[in-house]
Amino acid sequence: MPQARGWADYYEKLRDRPPRRTLVAALDAFGAAAETPADALAIDLGCGDGRDIVEILRRGWSVIAVDAEPEALRQLAARKLPGAERITPIVARFEDVPLPLGVQLVNSSFAMPLCEPERFHDLWMRIREALPQGGRFSGQWYGKRDSWTGRAGMTFLDRDEALALLDGFDIEMFEEEEADGVTPRGNPKHWHIFHIVARKR
Template identity: 45%
Template sequence: MPDYINYPTKNNVFERDWTAYYSAVVGRPPRDTLLTALAHFEAEESAASSRLAVDLGCGEGRDTVELLRRGWRVLGIDGEPEAIARLLNRPDINQNHLQTQIIRFEEMILPEAVDLINASFSLPFCPPEYFPNLWKKIVLSLRSGGRFCGQLFGDRDSWAIYTSMNHHTRQQLDLLLQPFEVEMLEEEDHPGKTALGEDKHWHLFQIVARKR
């Protein structure tokens, strides 16, 4: 279940208490979209030690840790210094295969020929005016045969009222995924809870896609 936290806003700007969020999700397993993407890679013939993943909005590292455990090299990117501090303080990571960067989505530069870009519940928090360029960066950064996995929020999500976030219709999503072979696409549209148990309507797309 999705696990972001909803807080009062001003001028339709979504505000987050990231410290509370990180504490709420401690110990949770890697997300299914990442596990699905990794299963596809493991079915292919390629040495894991040569694979590079970028974890966008890596947070305290629930997905990063799984990538490192499987022998991937990882660049963890997050705009929150606390997220990177928590990640680097984890006892269960191999820092020899980990690089980190504290930077906002609209400012980052991605490496070339990346095998996997993982963005678990992070891309919707990119301001909408910067999202098209961010998505272009993601597509260009991936090598042919590389994968994107993560989530985008739909237009019926209850957070679609926030102008600081980006949301997409199914038709818009189909256009975004044109450079990819879609391996997993699940649409969720249902009431639910945030990490702190607050009521929320979720409309989201769970995505795993292989670049053509």
């Protein structure tokens, strides 16, 4: 796992990139920004310096911003985003953070795989339970052909396992991406990613 300096470099490199399309699709599926209820609440697990939080706020939602790295939340605060008063920052591992009742969207972009398999399943069960009917999950899980497979403390799923975990959800996006590329830090990597948006039945 990269250390804090590594994540700080990552935040710097990806600063000002647009929000993840899984998040945008989930927000779009909830309806137009003008229709966002005053109590609309999201939680962003592994939010980094807030690439997705910019958009969550722009759509009028409140958001609980969770990241294990204090530097992530420090950089998020330093952005002084419009609507920042609607952010509740929490420095914690997402495996440990309580998921509050009333959360309608759980977003976790490129972060949930950074969790060991036993805790991944427990975390996913807690996400399922926390979401109300009609609530959504958006984010990425990693597939087993990813070149990072086997790294300690990370979770990789095959397609059937991923789909089985989504039982009880209407799947609004399930895109499997597999390609050679480079990481944001410039290292070659074979990516195997599931891009997911799902609505609890």
